[in-house]
Amino acid sequence: MADPGTTLLLTLQIASSAILLIAVPAVLVAYLLARRSFFGKSVVETLVALPLVLPPTAVGYLLLSTLAVDGPLGAQTLGFDLDLLLTWKGAVIASSVMAWPLVVRTARVAFEGVDPRLESMARTLGFGVGETFVRITLPLAARGLLAGLILGFSRALGEFGATVIVAGNISGKTQTLSLAIFSAEQAGRPGEARALLWIAVALGFVAVFIVEWLSRRGPRGKARAQR
Amino acid sequence: MRVSLWRLWCPLVLASLLCAAPGCHHHDKTELRLFAAASLQDAMHELARRYQAKHPDVVLELNFAGSNALARQIASSRGADVYFSADEKWMDYLDKKKLLVPGSRRSLLTNALVVVARTESQVKIVRPVDLATAHYQHLVLAQPDAVPAGRYAKHYLEGIRYQDGTLWDAVNPKLVPALDVRAALAAVAADPRRLGIVYSSDLVQSQGVKALYRVPVDQGPPIRYPAAQIAGRSHPRDAKALLAYLESPDAAAVYKRWGFGMLHPEAEK
Numbered sequence: 487m488a489d490p491g492t493t494l495l496l497t498l499q500i501a502s503s504a505i506l507l508i509a510v511p512a513v514l515v516a517y518l519l520a521r522r523s524f525f526g527k528s529v530v531e532t533l534v535a536l537p538l539v540l541p542p543t544a545v546g547y548l549l550l551s552t553l554a555v556d557g558p559l560g561a562q563t564l565g566f567d568l569d570l571l572l573t574w575k576g577a578v579i580a581s582s583v584m585a586w587p588l589v590v591r592t593a594r595v596a597f598e599g600v601d602p603r604l605e606s607m608a609r610t611l612g613f614g615v616g617e618t619f620v621r622i623t624l625p626l627a628a629r630g631l632l633a634g635l636i637l638g639f640s641r642a643l644g645e646f647g648a649t650v651i652v653a654g655n656i657s658g659k660t661q662t663l664s665l666a667i668f669s670a671e672q673a674g675r676p677g678e679a680r681a682l683l684w685i686a687v688a689l690g691f692v693a694v695f696i697v698e699w700l701s702r703r704g705p706r707g708k709a710r711a712q713r
Numbered sequence: 714m715r716v717s718l719w720r721l722w723c724p725l726v727l728a729s730l731l732c733a734a735p736g737c738h739h740h741d742k743t744e745l746r747l748f749a750a751a752s753l754q755d756a757m758h759e760l761a762r763r764y765q766a767k768h769p770d771v772v773l774e775l776n777f778a779g780s781n782a783l784a785r786q787i788a789s790s791r792g793a794d795v796y797f798s799a800d801e802k803w804m805d806y807l808d809k810k811k812l813l814v815p816g817s818r819r820s821l822l823t824n825a826l827v828v829v830a831r832t833e834s835q836v837k838i839v840r841p842v843d844l845a846t847a848h849y850q851h852l853v854l855a856q857p858d859a860v861p862a863g864r865y866a867k868h869y870l871e872g873i874r875y876q877d878g879t880l881w882d883a884v885n886p887k888l889v890p891a892l893d894v895r896a897a898l899a900a901v902a903a904d905p906r907r908l909g910i911v912y913s914s915d916l917v918q919s920q921g922v923k924a925l926y927r928v929p930v931d932q933g934p935p936i937r938y939p940a941a942q943i944a945g946r947s948h949p950r951d952a953k954a955l956l957a958y959l960e961s962p963d964a965a966a967v968y969k970r971w972g973f974g975m976l977h978p979e980a981e982k
C-alpha cells in the first residue's frame with residue numbers, strides 16, 4: 487500500500503478534479519432550476535437528486551455497466567476506449583456524480599436567495615442576460631455557491647461505494663483515503679488504519695471550519711459584527 | 714405552517730414497524746454461524762443443506778468473504794461458531810488472540826492456483842514468465858496483502874526470477890486488487906482484456922472464463938484450508954458436531970466434486 491502522504495495527495499487531486507468538472511454545469515443547472523419553469527422540470531429535478539438517494543454502490547454499478555467493454559459507452563460500442571474504469575479518471579467521474587446533487591441543490595438555494603428584482607433592474611438598465619448573471623447574480627450568490635462546492639468537495643473526498651466499483655482499489659492510482667482505511671482494516675493493519683483515520687478527521691475539520699467561516703461573513707464580504 | 718400530528722406520527726409508526734421485522738429468530742432451533750472463505754461457498758451451501766437435513770434442530774447461517782475479513786469480524790465480534798479459512802495465517806491470527814477452542818483446529822483441504830481469462834481471450838500463457846510479456850491490460854488478484862488467494866499468488870510470482878527482479882515486480886504495474894477471489898473471478902469475466910489468478914476450484918462453477926495456465930502443485934505455494942471452532946459461544950457441542958461433519962468422508966466427497974484436494978486421504982474411507 488502507498489504511504490499516507492501519497493494517498494492524501496491522490497484523494498485531494500481526485501476530489502478537486504471532480505469539483506472542477508461539475509462546478510460550471512452544476513451552477514448553470516442550479517440557476518435554471520431556480521429561475522425558470524419548463525416542461526420536464528420535475529424530471530430534471532429528480533435526475534439531479536438521484537445520486538443522493540441511490541446507494542453509492544448502486545450508482546457505481548450503474549456507471550460500471552455503462553462503461554463496461556460491452557456497455558453503451560464501452561470500447562466495443564464506441565470503437566475506442568474511454569479508459570475510465572480502474573483509473574483515476576474513473577474515480578473522478580464516480581466522485582463527481584456523487585457530489586453533483588449536493589452542489590446543485592446548495593447552489594439552487596443560493597440563487598433563490600438572490601432577489602430576482604435586482605436582476606430585472608439590471609436588465610432595465612441595459613445589462614444583457616449573461617452580464618446580469620455574471621455581474622449581479624453570481625456575486626450575490628457567491629457565498630452559497632462556494633459553500634455548495636465545498637460541500638461537494640467533502641462528499642467527493644469521502645466517496646467509497648461508487649469509486650471502489652468504478653475505479654477499483656489500486657494503491658497509488660485510485661486508492662483514496664476512504665478506500666485506504668478500508669484496506670488497512672481488512673488487512674489487519676490497525677496502526678495504518680488509525681493514521682489514515684486521523685488524516686480524514688483533520689480534513690473534515692478543515693472543511694467544516696471553512697464552511698462555517700463562510701457563513702459567518704455577511705453580504706459583500708463584510709463580517710456580520712461590523713453591521 | 715402547522716403540520717397535523719397525524720402526518721408526524723405516521724412515518725414514525727411505519728419506521729418502528731419496519732425495524733421489528735428483519736432478523737427473525739428461530740427460537741426453537743439452534744443457530745450456528747459458519748464463516749467460510751469465499752472460495753468455499755458452493756461446497757458449503759451444499760454441505761449446509763445436507764447437514765440441516767440430518768439435523769433439523771440446527772439452523773446454519775453462512776457468511777462468506779475473504780478469510781481476512783472474516784477473521785477481523787470474528788476478532789471484533791466473536792460472531793461465529795466455526796471458521797473455515799483459506800490459509801493458516803488468518804487462523805494463526807485468531808489463535809494468537811486465544812479465540813479458538815483448543816484442539817479443534819485441523820487443516821482439511823488443499824487447492825491449486827490457475828491463471829484465468831475470459832473464454833474469448835487470445836492470450837497464451839505457456840510458462841509463468843509469459844505473464845510479463847503477454848498482451849493484456851490488467852492482472853486481477855484478490856487483495857495480495859491480505860486475502861489468501863492473493864497472498865498465495867503474490868508468493869508464487871515473487872518466487873519466479875524475471876530479468877533484474879521477480880515476476881511479481883514485472884506484473885505489479887498491471888495489478889488490480891479485488892475484495893476476494895470470487896470478486897477477482899467476476900472482474901476477469903467482465904472484460905476480455907483482463908487476466909486473473911484464482912483457485913482451480915473456482916473454475917468448477919464459473920461461466921465464461923477459461924484456464925490459461927494451471928500452476929503445478931509442486932511449483933505453487935502450499936495451500937491449506939484449516940477449520941476450527943470459535944471459543945466462548947453458546948452451543949459448543951453443536952459446533953463441535955458441525956466441525957466433525959465438515960471433516961467426514963461424506964463432506965470429502967462434496968469437496969472433491971467442487972474441485973478441492975483433501976489433506977487427509979484417510980478421511981475418504
